[in-house]
Structures are given as C-alpha cells and as structure tokens.
Amino acid sequence: MPSVSQRKKNPVIVFLLEIAFGLWVFIILSAPWIVIPNRVGDVLVKKYAICSSIKDFFSIGNRYVKPKEANDK
Amino acid sequence: MIEASIRVLFAAFLVVFYSAAAFSLGSTALRRLGFSDQDQQELSWAGRIGTAFILGEGLLASVWLILSMLYGFTPFFIYTLLVLCCILGYREAFYFLAKGAQRLRTVFFDFQQEKRTWKIVILLAAACVLIFLPKTLDPPSHDAMSLYMAVPKLIASTHRLCSWDGPIYELLGYQGEMHYAALLSIGGEYAAKMLTWPTALAAAALLWAMASRAGLRRRGQWMVMSMLFSSSGFTLFIGDGKVDMFTAALGLASLYWALEIRGSGSRLAIRIVGLAGGFASVAKLSYIATLGLPLFLIVIWRSLFCANPTNASRLRMLTVTLFSVALWASPPAILQMAKTTVLFQEPLAPFITFGDHSSQQVLSVDIFSPSEKWRTVLFYPFFLTFGRCDTQYGHLSPLALAFLPLAFLLPKPKKLSQSLLFMLSLASLAGVAFWAVFHIFPAPRHFLPPLLTLTLLPAKGAEKASLALIPKRFVNIVILIALFGVLLKTLGMESWHLKSTVHYVLAGSEHYSHPAWQAANAVNQAAQPGDRIALSFSFPYLFNGYLLKDIVSGNEWNRIVTESDDSKKLWDELYKTGAKYFIIDKLWSRNTFKFKTSVDPSQKPDWLQVEEIFRDSGGRYWVYRITKLNSSSTPSP
Numbered sequence: 189m190p191s192v193s194q195r196k197k198n199p200v201i202v203f204l205l206e207i208a209f210g211l212w213v214f215i216i217l218s219a220p221w222i223v224i225p226n227r228v229g230d231v232l233v234k235k236y237a238i239c240s241s242i243k244d245f246f247s248i249g250n251r252y253v254k255p256k257e258a259n260d261k
Numbered sequence: 262m263i264e265a266s267i268r269v270l271f272a273a274f275l276v277v278f279y280s281a282a283a284f285s286l287g288s289t290a291l292r293r294l295g296f297s298d299q300d301q302q303e304l305s306w307a308g309r310i311g312t313a314f315i316l317g318e319g320l321l322a323s324v325w326l327i328l329s330m331l332y333g334f335t336p337f338f339i340y341t342l343l344v345l346c347c348i349l350g351y352r353e354a355f356y357f358l359a360k361g362a363q364r365l366r367t368v369f370f371d372f373q374q375e376k377r378t379w380k381i382v383i384l385l386a387a388a389c390v391l392i393f394l395p396k397t398l399d400p401p402s403h404d405a406m407s408l409y410m411a412v413p414k415l416i417a418s419t420h421r422l423c424s425w426d427g428p429i430y431e432l433l434g435y436q437g438e439m440h441y442a443a444l445l446s447i448g449g450e451y452a453a454k455m456l457t458w459p460t461a462l463a464a465a466a467l468l469w470a471m472a473s474r475a476g477l478r479r480r481g482q483w484m485v486m487s488m489l490f491s492s493s494g495f496t497l498f499i500g501d502g503k504v505d506m507f508t509a510a511l512g513l514a515s516l517y518w519a520l521e522i523r524g525s526g527s528r529l530a531i532r533i534v535g536l537a538g539g540f541a542s543v544a545k546l547s548y549i550a551t552l553g554l555p556l557f558l559i560v561i562w563r564s565l566f567c568a569n570p571t572n573a574s575r576l577r578m579l580t581v582t583l584f585s586v587a588l589w590a591s592p593p594a595i596l597q598m599a600k601t602t603v604l605f606q607e608p609l610a611p612f613i614t615f616g617d618h619s620s621q622q623v624l625s626v627d628i629f630s631p632s633e634k635w636r637t638v639l640f641y642p643f644f645l646t647f648g649r650c651d652t653q654y655g656h657l658s659p660l661a662l663a664f665l666p667l668a669f670l671l672p673k674p675k676k677l678s679q680s681l682l683f684m685l686s687l688a689s690l691a692g693v694a695f696w697a698v699f700h701i702f703p704a705p706r707h708f709l710p711p712l713l714t715l716t717l718l719p720a721k722g723a724e725k726a727s728l729a730l731i732p733k734r735f736v737n738i739v740i741l742i743a744l745f746g747v748l749l750k751t752l753g754m755e756s757w758h759l760k761s762t763v764h765y766v767l768a769g770s771e772h773y774s775h776p777a778w779q780a781a782n783a784v785n786q787a788a789q790p791g792d793r794i795a796l797s798f799s800f801p802y803l804f805n806g807y808l809l810k811d812i813v814s815g816n817e818w819n820r821i822v823t824e825s826d827d828s829k830k831l832w833d834e835l836y837k838t839g840a841k842y843f844i845i846d847k848l849w850s851r852n853t854f855k856f857k858t859s860v861d862p863s864q865k866p867d868w869l870q871v872e873e874i875f876r877d878s879g880g881r882y883w884v885y886r887i888t889k890l891n892s893s894s895t896p897s898p
Contacts, residue, residue, distance in 0.1 A: 203735075206734070206735040206736045206739075207735070209666055209667070209736055209739060210735060210736075210739045212663065212666060213663045213664075213739050213742075213743050216646070216659050216662050216663040217659055217663060217743060217746055217747065219643075219646075219647050219659070220646070220647045220656070220659055223647040223648075223649060224647055224649070224656070225649075243649070245636070246643070246644060246647055246648045246649050247648075247649040247650075248629055248633040248636070248637060248644075248648065248649070248650050248651075249629060249633070249650045249651030249652075
C-alpha cells in the first residue's frame with residue numbers, strides 16, 4: 189500500500205521523475221568510464237567525438253593543457 | 262614464499278600491537294577528558310571506539326615527536342612506551358570494546374532482518390572494506406617515497422627529529438609521519454603502511470556514528486559505507502604511504518564530537534573537538550579553513566540553538582565554548598612550534614618565516630587558466646567525481662552524485678534549526694565551498710572530512726526512497742543497480758590489483774624488479790655508512806636508513822646545478838660535496854632540475870674516476886661511483 193504522501197502525488201509526474209532519476213544515475217555512473225583513464229574510455233574517445241569533448245571538459249591543469257587553451261595561460 | 266609470509270605476519274602482529282597501544286591510550290585519555298558512564302549509554306558504539314583509537318593515535322604521534330626532539334627515538338623507548346600504554350590502558354580499552362561488542366550485535370540483528378538483495382549489497386560493502394587490507398602491502402606511492410615515508414625513515418635511522426634542508430613540506434606538522442617513523446624503527450615498511458587500514462576503519466566508524474546521529478537508519482549507514490569505500494579520494498590513502506588518512510580521521514572525529522556540543526557544559530565534546538581539530542589542522546594546513554569553518558558553524562549552531570538558555574546568556578555560552586575549543590587546540594599548535602623551532606629555528610612557520618623557508622608554495626597553487634577556474638567552480642561536484650586535474654589524486658564516489666537528487670525529495674524537517682543532518686550538511690558544504698571558491702583545486706585530500714560528511718545527505722535520500730512502501734518501484738531498482746555496479750567495480754579493480762601486490766611481497770623490496778628499486782639497491786649494496794650520495798632521483802626512501810642522513814642536500818644541489826656550465830664542472834662540483842655515489846633518474850631530472858649541461862661520465866676532470874655501476878635496460882636510471890684517481894692532482898678551487 190502506498191503511503192499517504194504518495195497517494196496525493198500525480199502518478200504520471202512520479203513516473204517521469206523516476207525515469208529522470210534513472211537517466212541521471214546512468215549518466216553519472218557511465219561518465220567515469222569516459223573521463224578517468226581506462227581502456228573503455230580510450231576506445232569510446234577514439235570512436236565518438238562527444239566523448240572526447242567530455243574528457244576535454246574535465247581535464248584541467250598544466251599536465252592536461254590543450255593547444256587551444258595554451259594561449260590563456 | 263615462507264620468508265614473505267613471515268614478514269607479512271610479523272607486520273600484522275606489530276600493527277595489532279601498535280593499534281592496541283593507541284586504543285588503550287585513547288580510551289584512557291577519553292576517560293581523563295571526562296567520559297562518563299552516561300556518555301557510554303548515550304553515544305554510538307562506533308563513535309566511542311573510533312574516537313578512542315584516533316585520539317590515541319594523535320597522542321601517540323605527539324609522544325613520538327617529543328621523544329624525537331629529545332634524541333630518544335630508539336626502538337627500546339618505542340617498545341617500552343607501547344607496552345606501557347597497553348598495560349596502563351587495558352582496563353579502559355576492554356571496557357570500551359566490551360560495551361561496543363554488545364551494541365555490535367544489533368548490526369547483525371538488523372542484517373538478518375534485511376531483504377535478500379540488500380543483504381547482498383551489505384556483504385559487498387563489507388567485502389570492499391576488507392579488500393583494501395592487502396593493498397597496504399603495495400609499494401609506496403611516488404610522493405611517499407619522496408617525502409612522506411622518506412623523512413620518517415631518516416628520523417627512524419637517526420633516532421632524532423631531523424630533516425633535509427629545502428623542502429617546504431618540512432614546515433608542516435607531523436602526524437602520520439611519526440607513526441611511520443615508529444613502525445619503521447620497530448617493524449619495517451609493511452607495518453608502517455598497514456596502520457592506515459585500522460585508521461581507515463576508525464574513520465569509517467566515525468562516519469557511521471555521524472550517520473546514526475544524523476538520523477540515518479542501518480540501510481543508510483551501509484550506503485554511506487558504500488560511498489566511502491568506493492571513493493578513491495579516501496581509499497587511495499590506505500597503504501600508499503601518504504599521511505592524509507590520519508588527518509582525515511582526526512578531522513572526522515572533531516566533526517562527530519562537534520555534534521555533541523550542547524553549550525559550555527559539554528566539556529568532553531569541547532575538549533575532543535579542540536584536540537582532534539588541532540591535531541588535524543596542524544598536520545594538514547588546508548584543514549584550518551575547510552575543517553575549521555564547519556566546526557565553527559556547528560559550534561555556533563549547537564551553542565545558540567541546542568543549549569539550555571537558562572544556564573547563562575547564549576552569547577556568553579558561545580564565547581566560552583569557542584574559547585575552550587581554541588584552548589584545547591593549542592597543545593598541538595605549541596608542539597608544532599617546538600618542532601619547527603628545533604628543525605629550522607622558525608617557530609611561526611609556515612605562516613611567518615624569518616629565513617629562506619618561504620611559505621608561499623604551501624599556501625598557494627595557481628595552475629589553472631581563468632577559463633579553467635570558472636569551469637571548475639561551476640561544476641565542482643562533477644570535477645570531484647570524475648575530474649582530471651593535476652595531482653587531483655582520487656575522486657568522490659559517483660554514488661554520492663548519483664543519489665544527490667533524492668536528497669531534495671526528503672521531507673522538510675519540522676524545525677530546520679533542530680535538524681542535525683541539515684546543519685551538518687550545511688556546515689560541511691561551507692567548508693568545501695570555501696575551498697572551491699578561494700583555492701579551486703578539486704583535490705579531495707584538502708577537505709576530506711567535510712566532503713565525506715556531505716555523503717550523509719544523498720545516502721539519507723536514497724535510504725528514504727528505498728524504504729518506500731512499494732518495494733518494486735523503479736527508483737528502488739535503480740538505487741540497487743547503482744550500488745551493485747559501483748561496489749562490484751571497486752571489488753573488481755582491487756582484486757585485479759592484488760596480482761601486483763603479491764609480486765611485490767614475494768620479491769621483497771631488495772629484489773623488486775622495478776628499475777628504480779634496482780638502481781637504489783645497487784647503491785645500497787655498494788655504499789658504506791658515511792658515504793655521501795648525490796641524488797637526481799626522487800625516491801630517497803629506497804636507500805638504507807644509515808645512508809639517508811648523508812644525502813647531498815637541496816641547497817647543495819641548487820648550487821651544483823646553477824654553477825655547472827659543462828660536464829667537467831658538474832663532476833668537479835659533485836666531488837667537492839663529498840658525494841661518492843651519484844644516482845640519476847634522467848626523465849625526472851629533465852623536468853625537475855634545469856641542468857645547464859649533459860651528465861656525461863666521459864667528460865670529467867682527469868683526476869677523477871667516474872664509474873658506472875648500474876644502468877637499467879630502459880636507460881632511465883643510472884648510478885655512478887665517483888673516486889679520486891691519485892693524490893697528486895687536486896680539484897679546481
């Protein structure tokens with residue numbers, strides 16, 4: 189039996205919220221595979237340009253400096 | 262094989278003995294600080310046991326520091342004091358453990374009541390805790406071999422507080438370093454690094470207790486444990502030879518006890534907050550802000566909203582509490598002043614220095630471009646979870662970020678001012694945000710206690726969602742999949758890593774196949790006590806203890822590098838320092854020392870013999886022996 193607070197909520201909104209949460213968790217759990225150095229990430233980055241952009245976005249500091257940002261420094 | 266097993270077992274025995282001494286000392290100290298039977302009833306068992314151990318470690322490190330300043334840091338005194346701690350404190354220690362064991366039964370009872378899928382999650386989380394024990398037998402990390410275990414090895418071999426000149430790191434307080442020095446004196450490398458595992462357990466116990474205090478139930482507490490042991494920002498410090506685990510545990514102890522402050526009457530809590538916070542902040546400079554700010558906010562909140570207002574005016578109570586905390590934080594600070602005075606005659610270092618020991622390097626790191634700064638600050642939680650930053654060294658568990666939206670669905674507390682979880686999260690957020698805005702650098706080690714405390718909120722949200730009355734809800738399934746995925750990945754990665762651990766243990770550091778070890782061992786075998794070694798090599802830890810005190814110092818190196826225009830001059834200058842062996846890591850030297858000339862043994866003064874005694878197959882590590890050819894020739898003036 190649903191609790192009193194759950195019964196008041198619109199089931200469609202609850203369903204959509206749950207789907208959004210599932211998507212969010214999927215994105216968060218899959219991102220480290222792309223960004224943090226590992227073989228899966230390397231394959232993905234070579235294959236898909238979008239993964240490369242994500243990797244670049246989270247790479248900061250002198251060691252990971254990219255040519256286009258070198259002028260900023 | 263048998264020899265390796267005996268070494269590991271001996272190290273394990275020493276760590277148990279050392280931990281027992283620390284726990285006994287901490288239990289006795291807790292009692293002397295005012296721990297009563299009423300506290301025993303009211304406080305969480307995990308909090309009591311964790312605090313006793315961490316406090317004992319903090320005090321033991323101070324004892325070792327004083328002993329080393331008095332030139333008495335010998336294995337005899339170390340053993341004697343450890344035995345004394347065990348004898349004098351065993352009653353209190355058994356009392357704490359017995360009471361804790363009684364309460365531990367409830368954890369097993371709750372486990373039996375859980376559903377099958379959650380039982381598997383709990384078992385996986387428990388396995389994650391255990392899998393990090395063998396990791397303590399790994400080779401030390403790069404930083405550990407450069408500093409964090411190298412200086413302790415020097416202290417252990419000289420039996421007194423000493424240092425090489427130059428590194429700014431020497432100006433900071435010693436916590437983990439003194440434990441390493443003591444265990445290197447009586448046991449060796451395995452024992453020293455293995456101590457980080459019980460320390461990590463104590464830190465976990467404190468976080469467990471904090472979760473309980475903040476209203477999380479058993480399932481939520483296990484989620485916090487899952488997040489903790491899948492956060493590489495925490496687990497990397499188990500057995501890597503760095504010292505951040507000790508400071509993080511002390512920081513968590515101070516945060517836990519800050520929640521127990523209920524005005525100026527809470528003497529025990531105030532004393533522990535001051536002592537533990539003081540020990541942590543002295544050893545890790547960034548904690549002054551990132552731990553100090555949350556503590557300050559919690560103390561204000563507890564004094565203003567949770568104290569009995571009839572006792573005295575709230576403002577007066579707050580002033581007295583803050584003053585008392587500061588007073589109890591002063592012994593670690595005084596000890597630090599004594600240490601820097603003995604070493605460098607710089608009592609106020611690293612804040613105010615009178616000599617060459619500039620504090621600038623410690624206090625500011627500016628490595629990001631303006632665009633990188635903005636990007637990092639705006640997406641700070643994401644950078645903490647999967648950023649790739651210079652020397653970031655570890656991440657926060659993705660579970661924390663994944664479950665964060667569920668925290669926003671938590672029902673609003675009736676009184677925000679009475680919600681421990683709300684206040685603890687807000688105060689911790691302030692500590693992390695302070696660092697994010699003013700220092701940026703998204704490295705968890707600089708603010709680990711408040712960062713780990715922040716995991717309580719998403720864990721509470723996930724617990725609430727998973728305890729909903731409809732068990733097969735999609736959200737519940739997603740939470741379970743996320744927990745299974747992250748815990749299995751952690752277990753898988755660490756299990757895979759065990760192979761290299763076994764390789765290192767079986768070979769032993771004397772026969773380990775890594776070229777850096779081989780180069781250092783070539784020097785260890787050839788050099789005699791008193792021989793000087795010139796290092797263009799970042800792992801002084803690898804040399805025998807008796808060789809460390811005669812290493813060519815940083816200032817001497819700077820002079821050699823700046824004054825040597827050609828190879829002949831370089832060898833000449835090296836000889837003048839009295840160096841008999843010269844070890845060079847060519848890759849590291851290229852990035853660190855700006856040599857004006859190549860290091861060429863054929864281009865040397867005629868009166869000098871430079872003999873190559875080791876070169877690794879990759880051509881990275883070279884070892885030379887420098888000797889004078891005949892007595893008639895003399896080095897250049």
